[in-house]
Amino acid sequence: MYSSSNLHEQTKNDFVKTVGLPDLAISNGANFIRHRSLSDTFSLFSNGPELLEYFPSTFTYNYSQNYKNIPSRIELE
């Protein structure tokens, strides 16, 4: 027997298992925010160099630490 909140938890986990993508669908204005854990440095520039920021999303959410996984000399801070 699941309690109702456990049931939701189960549904959510099943969903994530199926789709396999991290992060929430809360803010999807920019792909480097929507799938921030999987995005790379250059997805910041993919819409053109002037489109770095999506206010307020990019002011609220941090860039993913996983950016650091890639060999890039671009300083992000």
Next chain:
Amino acid sequence: MIRCKNISKIFNVNKPNELTALKEIDLKFKEGELVILKGASGSGKSTLLSLIAALSKPNVGEVIIDEKRISKMPDNFTSLFRRENVGFIFQKYNLIPTLSAYDNIILPLIPTNPNEKQLHKRIDELLKTFCIEDKKDVLVKNLSGGEQQRVAISRALINNPKIIIADEPTANLDAKLSLDFIEIIKSLKNDATTILIATHDPLFFDLDFVDKIVELKNGEVIDVSHS
């Protein structure tokens, strides 16, 4: 016994408006005495009373009450001393205008966490004595001058003080109420209370139970008469 030992009070020391309000006052009052302070306006009566109640400190000399050198004691002791021994009736009443008459009267007892029943009884007595029973819950700012003065007197008596200090207590009372007040003073004197009254009111000058009349002028004692 109250002893003023050669006291001077100077306001605004070392400023252009320096003012010597009291100069080398040396006085001695025995326990249970009724003392009248008289003198022109600005002669230093209020200043002397506030020194005796340790509301301020003399620049020179000291005040000694019952062997306690109160003008040399730290604030917390003088506060405690006032709470336990002194009832002060201020010239400007110094009531809290946004509190009711009742709440003003209990102010001195609040820190002592009084017993509710005894407190009620005591306040009812006082309110009755001063005919302000019906004003009990009225805010002080809505009371007349005379009523305010009676609240101030009740407040000074609430802690059954051994020393009563009154600064112009009858200034706003009519003839009848002034006589009532004198009756109260008389009965307090019979209970061996020491009473100091600063006043212009001639009513006090020829009372037969006055022990001493001290006359001040420009901050100096010019006459002490015993009756």
Next chain:
Amino acid sequence: MKINHYLIGFAVSSLFRRGTKSLFVLFIFTALIFLLSSILFISNSIKEELNLTLDSLPQIIVQKLQAGRQTNIELKRVNKLLEFQGVQSAVPRIWGYYYFEKAGVNFSLVGIDAYDKQYKNSFANIVKNVNFDALEKTSSMVVGQGVKKALSENYYKNYFNFIKPDGDFIKVPIASTFSSKTSLESNDIILMPRSLVLEIFGMDKTKATDIVLSVANPEEIPTIAKKIKNLYPDTRVITKSDLKVSYQNIFDYKSGMFLALFVISAFTFFMIIYDKASGLSSEEKKEIGILKALGWKIDDILQEKFYEAFIISFVAFISAIILSLFFVYTLEAPILKEIFIGYSRLKPSFDLPFILDVQTIFLLFFLTIPLYLAAIIIPSWRVASMDADEVMR
């Protein structure tokens, strides 16, 4: 020690006597703590929501980088990866953004196919009325609530015409929607057979977006990740612990929105404190003088002031916390949620998991109330230690 009810009563009545001033302080105090705690509650709940499903995420994700940019990875590598010691399965995935111009929104397209047996059960649990194979057979899709809404607002009630890179349309019927319970995860997701996604993205059939690995022994994840990286220097390997770190650092507290909000709140708070600390009104001073003349010790006066300040700040604090709990978890944080949702046109329902974040509450408590108490008590103490006669006039 016996509690002095008279003193507390006097403190309360003093607050009422200075009604407008008390109300003002109460209002500002409540508003500030309400704002701060609401933001902290929301961000904590978002983290909680993220961590809720952390275990269901892939153990290792392998992406290919080309000149630093993520690009599609060759399917050939799947078999190579399977040869690694300890790797249980390697599944190529196809997913990506699809921009729906009319509504100005981004969808996330995810392809799945019947070979991915391990998804079958979980799929059956989230989509009740369509089965996995039927989806494949009818070439249809399952969409999130937000996608469904965006499409139906733009004419597409039962299907949608995707535009392929070559300019052709491809019509995909909507088979079902994800439960709104998963809105925070599924709102912008479109799930469809892999072949369809390949077509819509115009992708090479020999490539995938990334490859997901599962490992028998979780302890081996870091070693395997390192080995893959060594064998293919052009890849980026993201492990579950990388995702966890990413989740933990989701909010940008050090700059941007939060910093602005915190600075404003802190500034306002210190303004009040400064205003308070820079002096009491002449009435308040006189009152202290009177009390002292009537035989109140400095301690008594300070105790009374303490009660006054504590009562007002505590009432403000508690009501702010209760208000913000109600605001965030019952009303779903109107207005304030815009900060977190941004300009996304696909608004998910903001149904956050409730957690009573005791740590945040304590933090706010100890950051605000002692400061306010000090701001009241220090100036009172200064006045109370002067001569009563001096203060009264």
